[in-house]
Amino acid sequence: MLKQERYRLFVDYFSKHQPNAVTELHYSNPFELLVAVILSAQCTDKRINQITPALFERFPDAESLSKASVEEVFAYIRSVSYPNNKAKHLVGMAQMLMGKYNGEVPPEHAELVKLPGVGRKTANVIVSVIFDIPAIAVDTHVFRVANRIGLTTNAKTPLAVEKQLIENLPKQTLGVAHHWLILHGRYICLARRPKCEVCPLTHFCRYYQRANTTTALLRAAAAEQKKLKNAKKKKLDKATDKALKKISIDPSRQAE
Numbered sequence: 023m024l025k026q027e028r029y030r031l032f033v034d035y036f037s038k039h040q041p042n043a044v045t046e047l048h049y050s051n052p053f054e055l056l057v058a059v060i061l062s063a064q065c066t067d068k069r070i071n072q073i074t075p076a077l078f079e080r081f082p083d084a085e086s087l088s089k090a091s092v093e094e095v096f097a098y099i100r101s102v103s104y105p106n107n108k109a110k111h112l113v114g115m116a117q118m119l120m121g122k123y124n125g126e127v128p129p130e131h132a133e134l135v136k137l138p139g140v141g142r143k144t145a146n147v148i149v150s151v152i153f154d155i156p157a158i159a160v161d162t163h164v165f166r167v168a169n170r171i172g173l174t175t176n177a178k179t180p181l182a183v184e185k186q187l188i189e190n191l192p193k194q195t196l197g198v199a200h201h202w203l204i205l206h207g208r209y210i211c212l213a214r215r216p217k218c219e220v221c222p223l224t225h226f227c228r229y230y231q232r233a234n235t236t237t238a239l240l241r242a243a244a245a246e247q248k249k250l251k252n253a254k255k256k257k258l259d260k261a262t263d264k265a266l267k268k269i270s271i272d273p274s275r276q277a278e
């Protein structure tokens with residue numbers, strides 16, 4: 023199947039079935055989303071949603087967070103991964119927002135990546151979700167699922183995946199495609215054991231088709247071997263019968 027055909031089927035399926043896919047992180051303004059996305063690195067959205075209500079209540083904006091101590095923030099986020107670093111990043115990020123951006127989250131990707139704790143992926147999420155700028159953030163789910171389906175070829179890094187997706191997806195679907203891939207990876211195309219048996223994408227998924235072709239080839243080879251073995255056995259049985267028959271009718275041997 024041609025790559026373009028795969029992209030077409032991918033966009034068709036999700037446009038029809040999940041046209042309004044959104045992030046599962048809870049937030050009510052750009053500042054909260056930025057905090058939640060920084061916290062979500064190497065952690066689950068579920069865990070982040072458990073701790074952010076109290077965190078947002080205590081630090082509702084960049085100003086309040088910029089005045090907090092790292093230790094105080096740590097106490098609110100201790101159950102997420104890398105709480106020490108993340109607490110430092112959050113305070114540093116809020117201080118920079120206050121010092122350089124008037125307490126607001128800047129819409130430019132180049133400015134966002136200057137904030138502590140904000141890398142390319144986080145900046146892509148913010149510009150896409152908050153400012154509706156075409157961008158696609160590549161996290162572990164996007165990386166894996168895009169590769170399995172066959173939307174990418176030999177893409178070894180998140181940046182390579184990002185470039186190939188941008189090159190091939192219709193511009194207006196970039197933002198939502200990020201959520202399609204994440205949600206599909208989170209609930210169906212699991213890292214260790216993809217649930218292909220319930221997946222609606224098997225008719226164009228490269229991973230599924232390759233796995234099935236391999237299985238079919240292995241089955242055919244096993245059947246051929248069995249056939250050969252049976253034929254050999256039949257031949258041997260026939261030869262044995264013939265030999266036994268000969269012995270039983272040989273008078274000289276009967277006398278022995």
Ligand code: SF4
Binds near residue numbers: 170222
């Ligand atoms: S068919 Fe399997 S490998 Fe392909 S996208 Fe679906 S779950 Fe993932």
